[in-house]
Amino acid sequence: MNLDPAIRYQWENIICVGLIPGPRKPKNFNSFMWVYTEELLQAARGVSTYDAEADTMFDLHAYAPLGSGDMPAIASAFTCTKNHNAKHPCRFCSIEGVTIVNTRNPVHYVPMTRPAGYPTNPLKAETLQSISHDEFLTRANLVDHAPTVNHRKDLAQLYGINTTPILSRAPGISFPFSFPSDFMHLLENLMKNYVLLISGNFKKLKAGRERYVIPEKAWNEIGAATVKANATIPSSFGRRIPDIAKDRTFFTAEAYLVWFTLYAPILLRDRFTRPKYYKHFTLLVNIIHRLLSIITTHDERAALRRDIVKWYEEYEQ
Structure with a gap:
C-alpha cells in the first residue's frame, strides 16, 4: 500500500514458529531460535524485491516487533524467562511468589497481601513498576557472566531470567514488551x-x-x-x-x-x-x-x- 515517500510499503504478516512443548522441550531454546533470528536479521537488512507497479527493484525491509504464544512458550523460547510457577514469574515486573508454608508443594503463588506467617510483601499492586528493555538485558547479562554456576542459578532465580534471549540481536524487538501476556x-x-x-x-x-x-x-x-x-x-x-x-x-x-x-x-x-x-x-x-x-x-x-x-x-x- 502506498504511504509516505520514505515508507512506500507496509503490511502485517504472521510468521508461525513451531515450538516443541514439554515435558521434552529443548534445554537450550536459543540454539533452535538461531535460525529464526538470522532470518529476522536478513529481513531487517533488506531483501532485493521486484516492484511490479514501478517495474523496478527495491530493498524490502521486514521487522517482527511482536511475538505471541502461550505463557510457557513465550517464557522458554522468546524471552528465556522463568515459567509462571517460578519465584519470580513475571517478565514485566519484580513481583515475587511464595510457596505454601509447611508443605512440599513447589508451586509459587503471588498474593499481594500475604497471610499471617508469611514475609510482608514490599510491593503494592497500584505501584508495580515495569522493567525497561535496558534493565531486562542488563539483568540477563549479569546472569550470563556470573562467576560460578551457583551464583548464576541465584541470579537467574532473583531476576526470573535464565539467559540473554538470542532474539535480542534482532532490531525492532523490545524486551519484555514485544512479548505481551497471553x-x-x-x-x-x-x-x-x-x-x-x-x-x-x-x-x-x-x-x-x-x-x-x-x-x-x-x-x-x-x-x-x-x-x-x-x-x-x-x-x-x-x-x-x-x-x-x-x-x-x-x-x-x-x-x-x-x-x-x-x-x-x-x-x-x-x-x-x-x-x-x-x-x-x-x-x-x-x-x-x-x-x-x-x-x-x-x-x-x-x-x-x-x-x-x-x-x-x-x-x-
Whole structure:
C-alpha cells in the first residue's frame, strides 16, 4: 500500500514458529531460535524485491516487533524467562511468589497481601513498576557472566531470567514488551477459577469469613437457565453454552467469555448472599468489556488500571 515517500510499503504478516512443548522441550531454546533470528536479521537488512507497479527493484525491509504464544512458550523460547510457577514469574515486573508454608508443594503463588506467617510483601499492586528493555538485558547479562554456576542459578532465580534471549540481536524487538501476556489463557483461567470459587469447588478451598459461595441448588437453577437462554440469543453473539453447573468439560475461552459477559449478569443477580459480591462480579464484567475495546484513550486506560487494582484487592479480601 502506498504511504509516505520514505515508507512506500507496509503490511502485517504472521510468521508461525513451531515450538516443541514439554515435558521434552529443548534445554537450550536459543540454539533452535538461531535460525529464526538470522532470518529476522536478513529481513531487517533488506531483501532485493521486484516492484511490479514501478517495474523496478527495491530493498524490502521486514521487522517482527511482536511475538505471541502461550505463557510457557513465550517464557522458554522468546524471552528465556522463568515459567509462571517460578519465584519470580513475571517478565514485566519484580513481583515475587511464595510457596505454601509447611508443605512440599513447589508451586509459587503471588498474593499481594500475604497471610499471617508469611514475609510482608514490599510491593503494592497500584505501584508495580515495569522493567525497561535496558534493565531486562542488563539483568540477563549479569546472569550470563556470573562467576560460578551457583551464583548464576541465584541470579537467574532473583531476576526470573535464565539467559540473554538470542532474539535480542534482532532490531525492532523490545524486551519484555514485544512479548505481551497471553490474554486468552489469562482471561480463561481467571473466569474458570472464578466460577469454581463462587460455586465452592476451587481446590477444596473454604470460603473463610466470607459468604460468597452460591448454594448447589441455586447453581443447578443457573445451569438450567443457561441452557434455556441459548434459544433466545442470536448465534452471532457467540456459541451455545452448556449447563455451567453440570458440564464445564467443553467450556472454552469463548464459552466462558460469552457466559460471563452476556448470561451471568442476569443469571447471578440476587443469587449472592450480599450485594457486594454481585457488585464485585459486575466490576469484573465491566473490566473485561473495556479490555476488549479496540480503541482507548490514555485516561480510559488509567481508569481501567485503577479498577483492575480495586477488583484485585477486593478479590484477595
